[in-house]
Amino acid sequence: MSDRPVVLVVSAADKEAEAYRGYCLESVAAVYDVVLITSEEPSWEVPYIRDCVVVPDPTDQAALSAAGRALAERHDVIGVFTWTEWYLVPVARLARQLGLPTTAPEAMQACRNKATARSLFARHRVPSASSVSVRTLQEAQRAADRIGYPVVLKPAAHAASIGVIRVDTPDQLTAAYPFAARAAGLGLESTDILVEEYLDGPEVSVECVTYRGETTVVAVTRKTVSDPPYFEELAHSVDAADPLLTEVAPAARAAIRALGITDGVSHVEMRLVGGQPRLVEVNGRLGGDMIGHLVRLATGIDLPRAAADIACDRAPDLTPTRASAAAIRLIYPDTSGTLTSLHLDGPHPPWLERVHFQHHPGDELILPAEGGDMFTARIGYAITTAPTADLAHSRAEQAVRTLGLKISPRAVSQSARIGPNA
Template sequence: MSRSAQPLLIVVGGTNPVFRGYCIEQTAAAYPIALIDTKPPTWQQHLVVDHEVADTCDPTAVVAAGLALAARHSIAGVVTWDEYTLVATAELATRLGLPGNSTVAMTACRDKATSRRLFAEHGVPSAASTRVDTLAEATTAAVRTGFPVVLKPSSHAASIGVIRVDTPELLPTAWEFASAGAGEQGPEGSGVLVEEYLSGPEISVECVTRHGVTTALAVTRKEVAFPPYFEEVGHTVDAGDPLLPEVAPIAVQAVRALGVTDGVQHVEMRLTASGPRIIEVNSRIAGDLIGKLVRLATGLDLPRIAADVACGRTPDLTRTAHATAAIKILYPPATGILSVRDLAVVPDPRPLWLHQLTWLRDVGERVVLPPAGDYRTARVGLLIVTADSPAAARNRLSSLAGGLTLSVTP
């Protein structure tokens, strides 16, 4: 591999073509990139200058891969948008002497038990939380907290293993579900958390931090379904969302409490009767194409912003759009074999406001809803639209969904 004429940006993991493809494409438009991933590049080969194969969740392996790349190229920065590689990426940036977060801060973000402790110590409005290892401990903690409670793995993501429990009688089944999810979680935390249930609409605040100074960029309104599970099935970003001035200070406070100094953050919270309260801080670009929604609504390019910060540059935070963007993620009516998958009302030619229609499952494939499945097994497709207002975006999504036919054979 020949040495690049320009310093490279190392991207660690995050190579799902549907949900992270735009991140690589937008980053590669600004920087030559090298990839560290669990397998060689395929669809993104034309965007990558060099690569190393490594276990992206193993800091030792990622550092070794990064040092190999640094022996061949000058490196400008290191970035990830993969939740499970945050600690490894921080370790590599430290070893290379590049801008980035400390491994302590990234571990605090990954381990929700540590996050809750730091929120409490810094006066960040959050939820009462107890880490437990057994059903007996969970029962004691739930009774002390008061029902309903939420059980969740300490260091997982994407709502895997997260369940609401309304009564003591439901705890044993809920414990089996949460502890099964905890068995798959990252090494940064352990056990299951028993937490106070925060009642109210769920949102996230998309932020950027540089040299410890955090700026809130946008609010994402979330649609959560499949109770008592917390499956996210839709998101809306409005450039003029009036919530931003109210929730921005709390998001900034939460990021600071965890010791995060650089990068893009996805700060989740609920709007409760006592005010906004933090669910968690993810120190990376949000999933479910929320970064794409932010760009469509505001013009802000989160992958480019993250790359600039990682390379020690001042990001451009100038808004160039003022719109609403929304995504609806399509789920089947039941678990089974997908037998019909049709969206009949898409106009031809496709209207400019319909930015994406992507199928994630083909007819003949098995789809599995919670609790037996999760987002990886349940999602069939997605739609992204833009409009002048949230109400208009919802109407466009509803109109499209009205022509949707999804059937399964048990």
């Protein structure tokens, strides 16, 4: 029997889990014995876990709690956490039921419900955006008139920029509302839509670690997003020496305090408007799109390990051991259609840390404007390293240019298009 501490991880089992969260499980398993709750029989996870219970829908609190109790009876579990957005609230409730450390479920609900978060930001004077929660197109029209165009429509309880769209005119609002409403209808904590002030400025995220109420700001992730009206994230970069860190840290800490987050890793999104930070949202978990891996490549700080430590009420080691930079370029097609060719040409230089393809020849790719999302449109990613973020970013662009990528465009009727460009 192992004498290592046991931590319970609740993780999604979608087909890209290994590509985007495999590094997290590997990192945690290097120090802890991992017992896992996931929605499908484990496959790639097997080398990293000691035990597993399959729960088809981990958002089902009763089923999740029963699985957690079963694992706690078989093992001396000292902590539980998740890096999956949809499971934040039920996992916090499970931790409380097992008597394990956790941020309060109510705080996780505030992270998941962006309307609640906006109210808390306003109450605690955290710079944010004007926001109105609506349920109908007519309410959205009135809210947009009050706020003033351009506005952003956003599901109150979703993630990954799904259903988020910028609207510049009343006519565009009428066309865009169903796009946001479809995504909002899938929300667990709320099915409302938010009409929000458009924050015009560069977007960043701030990667934070909170332990017993004290927040350490670890890194800033600079982002490249798609052209309006959508908000697909196209690239991220992390530089250990980023001077922006000290400028955005106070706003990130204030947002975490306002939401009541006491423990865990948080991914705080904001835009710099006139050079000043304005909050977009706080995700009460590790950032997606391999951002935690970029942080480790750039700084040496292991965010998945920190999340596990905090879940087990252990002070995380946040000492930087590197002073470098890393970038990820997320690969999208220029048009919807069938992927007919995909391969990486040329040499594989040492700064090209990894390339991953999540679609393959024969797959249909559908962009958001035609009803798709990041899962139907994204082809994969390339990760690069360099002494500076600018060089890492340019290397990532260079790597993508070497791809042998061909798309057979599909004919799309005007009625199939979504949003203000329809």
